[in-house]
Amino acid sequence: MAEVSLTLPDGAVRKYEAGITGAQVAADISKSLGKAAIACAINGAFSDLSIPINADSDFAIYTNKDEPQALELFRHDAAHIMARAVQELWPDVQVTIGPVIKNGWYYDFDRDEPFHEDDLKAIEKKMREIINKREPIRTEIWDRARAIQFYKDNNEPYKVELIEGIPGDEDLRMYWHGDWQDLCRGPHLAHTGQVPGDSFKLMSVAGAYWRGDSNNKMLQRIYGVGFRNKADLKAHLFMLEEAEKRDHRRLGKEMNLFHLQEEAPGMVFWHPNGWELYRILQDYMRRRQREDGYLEINTPMVVDRKLWEASGHWEKYRENMFTTEIDDQHANDKRTNALKPMNCPCHVQVYNQGLKSYRDLPLRLAEFGSCHRYESSGSMHGLMRVRGFTQDDAHIFCTEDQIASETKKFVDLLKRVYMDLGFSEFKIMFSTRPEVRGGTDEVWDKAEKYLEDAVKKLDMPYTLDPGEGAFYGPKLDFKLTDAIGREWQLGTLQADFVLPERLDAEYIGEDGQKHTPVMLHRATLGSFERFLGILIENYAGKFPLWLAPRQIVVAAIVSDADEWVHEVVARLKAKGLRAEADVRNEKINYKVREHSLGKVPVILAVGMREVEDHTVSMRRLGEKGSKVLGIDEAVEALVAEATPPDMK
C-alpha cells in the first residue's frame, strides 16, 4: 500500500496509507479533534473530511472555532437541510439553487402553492429534526450523463438545466444526507448534527427569477440567517432592530421631515423641518462648488422630445420618461414633451450658446437639476429611490488634456464634502464599456484610456468594474461606507466623448479649427433625496449642530420664566441659530422627552434661577446631565459649533 505524508500547519509531518480521509486523520490526531472537525484543507483547498487523500499534501483541520470556514459550512449545510425539510414537508416542490450569502443563505424553490410566513416555523422545526438525526453527509463523484439521467428520473428539471449549463465535461459532486440528495460543489460538514440547531432563523419568503432573469419563471426564495452560536444570532437580530430604528422613513415621520402619499408616488412632500435640512445641505454644496469654479445654471424641466431623440435618451429610456402631450394650436399638431430625466442635454444647450474658445475651457456648469424618472413600482423605496429628485449635477466641458486635472479636482472636492458630512471612507470603482453603448469602439478606447490615466494619477486605490459604464462613456463611481458599515454608491464622474458630438458642441482650438469638447458628467451626492435618506440613517437622526434642522429648543420650567425664554430665543436667532421657544403648560420632563425624541440637539431649560442669573441650563441630546452657562457664553459656544465646516 502506498503511503502519503501530510504536513500539518505547525510543520509536523504524519504518514498514512493512501486513501485515508480527513476525518480519519483528525480522529488519529486526537479523539476530541475527530469529533470537533467539520472540514479540512488539502493543499489549501477547502475540502470535505470524507474525501480520500492519495498524494503528499499540506493538511489542516477546521473546527467550529475557525470563523470564516465554519460559518460558510454551517450556512451552506443549513441551506441544504432547509431544502430537504421543504421537500419532506411538500414532496411536489422542486429544488433549484441555494447559496450562502452575507449572514446566512437562501434557497429557491419551484412550487405552485405559495409559501407563507407561517410555513417558516414548520420548516425550521423540520430542519431541527434533520439536524438532530446527526446523519452523515456523504459525497460521490458522478459523470454528467449519469447525473442528468438521475435528475430526469427524479423530476428535477432545474438541476438538469444547471448541469447542462456547466461548461466543459468536468465530473460533478453529488451529496447525500439520509435519503436526500443534492448537486453541489461542496464542501460540506461531516454530519447534519454539526449545524448549530439553536442559532439559525428563517427570515422571509420572496419571489426571485430563475437564474436572475426576468424572462424566466419566478421561483420562491426562502431566506435564512445562521451563526455559530445563539449569542451571535441574538446579536444579529438586535442589529436588525437597531437598523430599523434608524430607517429614514421612520425617522422622517418622527422628526416631521417629509411624507409621501398615494397621489404622487415616489415624489416627496417636504415638511418645514425636512426642507430646512435640504436647504442647509444645498447651501453648503453651492458654496463648495462656487469655491471650485463651477457656474450655477438652471434649465427647463419640460423639454420637447426632439432634444431627447437627438441625445439618444428617447431611444434607450423612453419607457422610463414622464411625457406630456399638448395641442399646439399654431402648429396644428400635437407636441410631445418629456419631463427631463437628466440635465446633460440641457447643459449642452447652454454651452452651445455663443461660440466657445479653448480659452473658455474647462467650463464647469452646475445645476441643482430637478429630474423625473418613471421608476418601476417595485423599485421605489422611501427617499432612496424616487421618481422626482434633484441632482447636484454638473458638466465640465474640457479638452482631452484637461480630463486628468479635472478628475483630480473633482475627487478633491468629493473628499472634502464627504468628510464634512461625516463620512470618512470611500472607494473608487472604475467602470468600462457596457455591451449596449453609444459611440464607436475607437472613441471608447480613447475615453477609457484618458479616464484610466486620470484615475491612476489620483494615487488612490480603485477597483475595476468591467462592463458597468454608462452608455455614453466609462465612469468612476464613489462608494462610501456609513456608520453601520453599509456601502452606498454616491458620487460619479463619467467621461463622455459621445454626447457633445451628437448635440453639436464645439470650441475653437489654438489651431483655429473646430473641435468637440469632452464632457465630464459628475455628481457628488447624487440626488438630494437619496443622500438625505442616507444622511438620516448614518446619523440615526442625531445630526451635528450645523446640519440639524431644529438646533435649539428653549424650554420654560415655570411660566414665570416665559419672558426670559423669549429673550434667549431672540438672541439665538439674531446670531442665525435655529431656535424655538417651548412655553407650553407642561412639565420640564415632558418637554425634555418630547424634544429628545424629536432629536433636537440642544435643549436650554430655563427656570427662576436662570431668570435671575441671566443663564441657561444646557442639555445635549443623548447626555444625562445639564450645564448652567451665562447667556453670552452659551450663544458664543453654540454659534461656533453651528458654523458649517466650510465657513470655519
Next chain:
RNA sequence: GCUGCCGUAGCUCAGCGGUAGAGCACUCCCUUGGUAAGGGAGAGGUCGGGAGUUCGAUUCUCCCCGGCAGCACCA
C-alpha cells in the same frame, strides 16, 4: 414590472358577516412642576377606491390604487 404580504382615528395597532376599539397625539379644565410621559374631561373614522355575493360587508370574492420584503431594473 414580477412573487408574497399588508392598507381600520394624526401616529402605532386590536377587532371582524349584524354597522368600530385601545394607547399616544389633539382641544378644554385643573396643575407652575428643575431635565425622557402630572391629573381629569372632550372631540375625532364613508375601516385605501370600485364592483360583486348576501336580508345585511370594515369583515367573503374579484378588479384597481398605494405601501412593505425580495427579485428584475437603475441614463
